[in-house]
Amino acid sequence: MSQREVLVDVLRRLSDPDDLGAKEAAQKLVTEVDPLELSLAEQQLVDEGTRPEELRHLCAIHLEVLGDQIQDFRAQLPPAHPLRTLMLEHEKLLGFLAELEDVNARIQASEPAPQDLELLRAIADNLIDGNKHHQREEDVLFPAMEELGITGPPRIMRLEHDMLKARKARLQELLSKQMDLQEFRKELAGLAAFIVFNLRDHIFKEDSILYPAAWRTITSKAEWERIREECDRIGYCSFTPMG
Numbered sequence: 001m002s003q004r005e006v007l008v009d010v011l012r013r014l015s016d017p018d019d020l021g022a023k024e025a026a027q028k029l030v031t032e033v034d035p036l037e038l039s040l041a042e043q044q045l046v047d048e049g050t051r052p053e054e055l056r057h058l059c060a061i062h063l064e065v066l067g068d069q070i071q072d073f074r075a076q077l078p079p080a081h082p083l084r085t086l087m088l089e090h091e092k093l094l095g096f097l098a099e100l101e102d103v104n105a106r107i108q109a110s111e112p113a114p115q116d117l118e119l120l121r122a123i124a125d126n127l128i129d130g131n132k133h134h135q136r137e138e139d140v141l142f143p144a145m146e147e148l149g150i151t152g153p154p155r156i157m158r159l160e161h162d163m164l165k166a167r168k169a170r171l172q173e174l175l176s177k178q179m180d181l182q183e184f185r186k187e188l189a190g191l192a193a194f195i196v197f198n199l200r201d202h203i204f205k206e207d208s209i210l211y212p213a214a215w216r217t218i219t220s221k222a223e224w225e226r227i228r229e230e231c232d233r234i235g236y237c238s239f240t241p242m243g
């Protein structure tokens with residue numbers, strides 16, 4: 001079976017509540033398959049029409065298995081290290097995504113409350129402010145990795161930034177327009193689903209694959225200092241926790 005077929009099979013089993021061995025099979029899959037391969041296979045399924053929600057059981061298991069590793073990795077980074085700052089920003093971004101998921105569910109279910117529309121605006125602003133985070137990656141971290149021969153993952157991450165940037169801008173635009181409620185709900189649901197799924201997945205790939213690869217490959221202290229100065233020059237997000 002190809003990687004994708006194995007994945008499809010595991011997803012099918014996970015959606016069957018009577019399949020008691022499904023969770024174990026999924027755990028085996030996420031520990032044995034290269035995380036990058038897995039996320040590419042997931043992406044392919046979504047492109048072929050699988051609804052992102054159908055992947056959520058697998059994502060949860062994936063997070064369970066790799067979550068500890070991500071925490072261990074972060075714990076070894078010195079304070080104010082550029083990767084540490086990026087990871088702390090990821091945590092904030094994940095919080096905005098959880099809020100986006102909730103507020104979208106409320107707006108889909110009932111007449112939008114003014115405070116929910118306010119909240120949605122604040123979330124959209126914060127997500128757009130997160131472009132500074134992506135810019136530090138694209139202009140400083142990725143080139144430093146590419147210089148050392150790691151070219152594949154940064155290329156994929158750049159493509160994902162572009163896809164997300166367009167959707168975030170559209171979300172902000174949507175909130176400044178007068179439009180029919182049904183139409184608004186429909187577009188909001190699509191944008192929220194896309195942004196929540198893809199930004200979570202993106203953050204997960206960076207935390208579990210790309211940043212550890214950067215940490216292993218960039219071994220010079222002076223190079224990390226240069227990276228940090230360049231990042232300082234680009235600047236931080238309004239929500240960046242410093243320290």
Ligand SMILES: [Fe+2]
Binds near residue numbers: 134137157161202206
């Ligand atoms: Fe990124």
Ligand SMILES: [Fe+2]
Binds near residue numbers: 086133134137203
């Ligand atoms: Fe990132």
